[in-house]
Amino acid sequence: MLQGLVSGLAAGGTYAALGLLLTAMYRLTATVNLAVAATGMAGVYVMAALAETGLPYGMAAVGGVAAGALTSAGCGAVMVRWFAGSGAQLRTAVSIAQLIGIIALAYILFGDTPRVLWNPAGAPVGTLAGVVVTWGTPALIALAVLIGGGTHLLLARTSLGLRLRAMAERPVTTELLGIGTRGPAVALWGAAGALAALVLLLVAPVRSSDILSLSMLIVPACAAALAGGLTRLPGALLGGLALGLLEGLLAGSAAVREYRDAVPFAAILLLLLWSRRGEVWDAAR
Amino acid sequence: MPPADRAVRWGLAVLALAFLAYGMATALPAYWVFLAMSAVISGVLLQSLGVIAGQAGMVSLCQAAFAAIGAWSTAQLNLWGVPGGLYVWLPLAGLAAVPFGLLIGLPALRLRGVHLAIVTLGFAATVDIVLAAASFPGVDLGLSVGRPAGLSSERQYFLFCVGVFALVAVALAVVRRTRFGATWRALRESERATAAAGTSVPGAKLSAFAVSSFIAGLSGALLAGQLGMLLARNFDPGQSLTAYAVAVMAGAHHAEGALIGGALGVLVAELLRRFGIPQQWANVVFAVGAIQAFTQGAGISDALRAALRRRGGRRLPVAPVPLVDKAVPQAATGTALLITGLSVRYGQVAAVQDVGLEVLAGSVHGLVGPNGAGKSSLVDAITGFTACTGAVELAGHDLNGRPAHLRARAGLRRTFQQDRVPTGLTAGEYLRFAARRPLTARDLAEALGDLVAVDPGRTIADLDVGTRRLLEVAGALLARPALAVLDEPAAGLGHAETERLGRWLRAAPERFGCAVLLIEHDLDLVRAVCSRVSVMDFGRVIAEGPPAEVFADPRVLRAYLGEEVTA
């Protein structure tokens, strides 16, 4: 039981970090960026390609993070150029198209050969309940907390955060007020891509690292973000961790093991329905 | 174009298409028949997306999962050897997908937009996991889905698929013309406006999901018949995502768009294969195409229709029809609306406090007050869009606790300050949708006469905001409610339009047999139209009576009109 929980910690950190990225992007850019894990995946594959040319890991990783940032900034540029005034639903729909495109391009560029992925955080920290915990786990959780904390500070303390929030919530008004947000918005997308690449660089060496599996990490990430209602950062953090722990726990239970991937989804759905029971109308007035 | 003419044209078009399909089935090489079959089957799947995403505007990323359920049912029926073959299995497979559609529709009652997109994606992933763990029935035994007599050859099966596609297309086209079909497109724009027109929003959402999942289930069953053997991969979440992109790109809410989308899927793959280009480029094409369609706000089918319309020449503007006085539908006496002790609180803030109001039947009653006086909260409370305490009676019937759409059906209609007229409908469709009763062209002309000049065939998206506002007012009154609550109908109208609205409103109680509660900032309009006026300030009614008296009341002058008017 305890062993299952501990073994789910790393997954929990992953989901939490990606879920927080989703939440932060939703608040700052009014987009549920379904392509966020795919941009991270692009970073991982570029890192692997660079490492294969003989570049040391550190430099290759920097290149990978930059590639993730560039991919995401490209998506952001499309969003800012053509969909600045669109609602969240349309922007999310656009990110679906971007997800499909990124996956397809990644297959064309990189193929399906497994990559040599060195694990930067593979050294053990200690043993907990018989499970060896590597540096990857605390690193992922720390990254998640960092993303959450950073977003909170950006939103609450800086004028840039205020401007971005205004842009996300009332794009037309903000534009009319003459507040330039295009540059910072694209930069924000880039930063999200870089962070996603960082998360996936930690995750990919210990999970199935093929293009589709990495891109589809978006599904549990969405579940984590939904636990926070897409807006509350602590909710996403706890939701992601809980999801990972639940997954680890269920892997050990014979009764639900078969369909354990469906259980978190059902749990999130119920949670959402309960938390939104009072909301009836689509617009405030 | 007169209806009979249209029918002939439609009939000829369908006949021509039928012969085309028959010609394709007999003349094309076997391989191309197979390709065309694949295109038509994905066309059916795209039609299901056309309903849910194209018409109702809900992002559904699990259509392939619905298709999987249809295919699974077909394989199971095949395994059991249920008599009737695909002819019977096909509708059963569609029906089998419906409960799942409703299951996803239930959260959609509360979740919308991005939340719904995520939930449907999760559902697609979950179905994929379950399917991958448990294979399709009969696959382990090497039993492929059999085709009944009459469908055994590829060519016959192709025509069968075309027939199913055509049936779905015709059924959807027929539904589109009904009020029920308009509901879905209204839902896309605004749930509040849909409820205000007396339509149940949960009902509309669930019906959209039910119909969409039924059609998706059909496509799954057709695929089962086409391939014989099925894999979970046929229906993985990637297929749902790609289908969504293609539906957007092609504009699958029109039948020809769905067909174009299906053909694109097959043709792009075929072309890439011929030129030896990796198949993955197809998805890049669809991704770019979908983004392009999003920037235009229209898919290929919309662009085609627009081009055809342009070629057909612009419609002539219609001159306002002079008002024809008709007999009063029903003599109205007594009280239309009686409010007692009504309060609305948002947390600690009391927006409306202990308000009482009576609107007499057959009268136009004004409600004025400064911004933030609580007028709109009062309207929301009366019409059931906001929780409140106190009593609301409509023509002697207690409305307390009833949801918004039932109040609307009981005869309490409203319009909105914001522009909430569904842009996807034509003016005529909108008026029929709002009226909830059959209307002849003459009814429409008479109702619009003297108010606004608009061709009922025009799409609302092409109309200016002032025209939309007047259409909304006309729609609310065409429903012949006991009371129509008009929330600032003159906002944004020009002077001439406002005068026309005033004349029209004065005649409205007699023509439509209803009372009107008019919330308005334009005091000239209120003076000209209303027999009585209530004034609100800080959530309370501070004065009531005939306009001349009320506007002379010093409390009103002080509270509402301010110093400058007094001076």
Added chain:
Amino acid sequence: MIASRTLSVLLLAALAGCGLADTPTTGRDAPGTGVIRVGAVSSLSGPVTFPDSSAAAKAVFDRVNEQGGINGQKIEYLVADDKGDPAAAAQAARDLVTNQGVVLLAGSASLLDCAVNAPFYVQSAIVAVQGTGVDPTCFESPAISPVNTGPYLNMAINMYYASEVLKRDKVCMFLAILGNTNDAYGGAVQSWSKLTGKKLTLDDRTVKPDSDPTPFVLRARSAGCQAVLYNGTEPMAIAWMKVVKQQNVTGIDWLLTTAPYTEAVAKALGPDGEGTYANAEFEPFTDAGSAVLKDWRELMAAKKVPLTSFGQGGYLAATYVVDTLKGIKGAITRESAAQAFKALKPIENPLVGTAYEFGAAAKHRSNRAGKIVQLRGGAWQVVTPEWVRYPGTLG
């Protein structure tokens, strides 16, 4: 208006019933043109690709053409990509068979070609010599006979090797079930149990391709497994063995199937995979000293095809096809080719442990042997110079 449209639809439906029997699907066999068309449906793009099998088959056909072809006729080899998508696989097979008029299929390597197209091949009376058969249908169709062992027999051989050769008492199995593979693996377990009278200590079939392997690896340890069999593909196997290393689990033999027996896996795992076993379906391609691989190695090097197990499959399939077609007297058509394979006498080849068969059987599973290889010092080494032939039968 509605009525008229409905009428047209009904008319359409009525027309559908008559005069539309399929023309027999004979291809564009043009005798005298001197070209024999051979096809393959392979996964060349998409999530999992096997390009080497058809590339190796093409190398064989090219060499035959250079040496004058089959009785003077050149072979034209057409490879279609199914991109791991069932619809594309169906489309590809129809194109090859009905449009291009191939006489048979050879060297296909795909995750789903058999499952999707087996009924169509039977219906078209065409034979397929699969280079790499993965899904169970490949081993259960009268029209298809793969040259490889397949994951199920592979698993049975691994179980047999773990319990009978390595003499491990507690044998555990972890499976990722993809598609309709559950019963096929179940059959392998049953067959092994019947053969040895033993039972698996742990039979966990709930691994998902993208799940974190940690809980499963820990489960294996806490259950006290001595040998663990796992059917993960390349990326899955890499993730699995990395977790084993990370969790510092020792004292367990890890036996993988053929899929991860690649240079890429050896490279990606490096020292983390030390001691891992895999099962080679053919004479292990990493064994540079093997004399029987000489011709294959030289041909692959000449035609610049990577040295992989899939390449061996394609090479073997093409070789069997060339030998069989050479024996046909008269015109080489789909009918005569099918007839030749239905009447085929078992073909011995040093690259495999058991003779290749086709014949008129309802299902084919002729390759029933494997050689066990082990990762040592970052490279695969052969541990069983002799074939491990599975004495039991599946299904």
